Amino acid sequence: MIQCNRCNLQYIGETERRLKDRFDEHRRTIDNPNNKSKPTTAAEHFLSSPNHTANDMQLIPIEKIFSNRDSIRTTSDMADHIRPIVRRKPDSIIIHVGTNSLRNSDSSCECADEIVDIGRMVDQDGISVTISSLTARADDNELAKRAKEVNKILRKFCRQNEWGFIDHNNITTDQHINRSRLHLNRSVTSRLSQNFISFITGQ
Numbered sequence: 001m002i003q004c005n006r007c008n009l010q011y012i013g014e015t016e017r018r019l020k021d022r023f024d025e026h027r028r029t030i031d032n033p034n035n036k037s038k039p040t041t042a043a044e045h046f047l048s049s050p051n052h053t054a055n056d057m058q059l060i061p062i063e064k065i066f067s068n069r070d071s072i073r074t075t076s077d078m079a080d081h082i083r084p085i086v087r088r089k090p091d092s093i094i095i096h097v098g099t100n101s102l103r104n105s106d107s108s109c110e111c112a113d114e115i116v117d118i119g120r121m122v123d124q125d126g127i128s129v130t131i132s133s134l135t136a137r138a139d140d141n142e143l144a145k146r147a148k149e150v151n152k153i154l155r156k157f158c159r160q161n162e163w164g165f166i167d168h169n170n171i172t173t174d175q176h177i178n179r180s181r182l183h184l185n186r187s188v189t190s191r192l193s194q195n196f197i198s199f200i201t202g203q
């Protein structure tokens with residue numbers, strides 16, 4: 001995320017390259033207006049707004065970390081996966097769990113507990129913890145009902161423990177689940193990322 005420290009505007013983009021290389025691209029055209037390369041959308045803001053310099057451009061790194069579903073089956077597998085991330089002491093960690101965990105646990109409470117346990121693992125050294133709610137699914141009424149219960153427990157827990165909570169209740173099964181009735185369709189994927197972005201940018 002690039003933030004303009006003059007007007008607090010924020011741009012979120014994605015890159016698979018080294019973050020520094022991408023950030024340099026944004027800055028290059030601002031530092032050197034004669035540069036022939038086309039300014040990026042973020043750079044345009046700094047070029048077209050009065051009194052803006054490259055120094056007003058702040059980079060706030062957001063890293064997406066995927067867990068490989070096949071290798072992570074238990075909470076302790078998850079702990080092993082998260083440990084090196086926690087060691088790097090990020091400001092904040094958002095935990096988004098798939099609904100597979102619903103099927104494997106005996107009750108909503110147990111499932112919520114497992115997600116809370118992951119949060120507890122990262123809740124140290126001033127890292128702020130946020131839980132992202134389970135997204136609804138239509139393939140199985142029982143699981144859909146359970147997802148709702150789990151979210152209710154999680155929402156309450158997060159409020160009591162001053163953890164963040166990202167609610168995806170603007171995603172509903174009837175509108176947004178694709179034909180397989182399990183995986184989120186394209187419009188949902190963008191709505192899901194929009195929910196994350198809104199949370200991150202505080203809007």
Ligand SMILES: [Zn+2]
Pocket residue numbers: 004005006007008009045049052
């Ligand atoms: Zn600005």
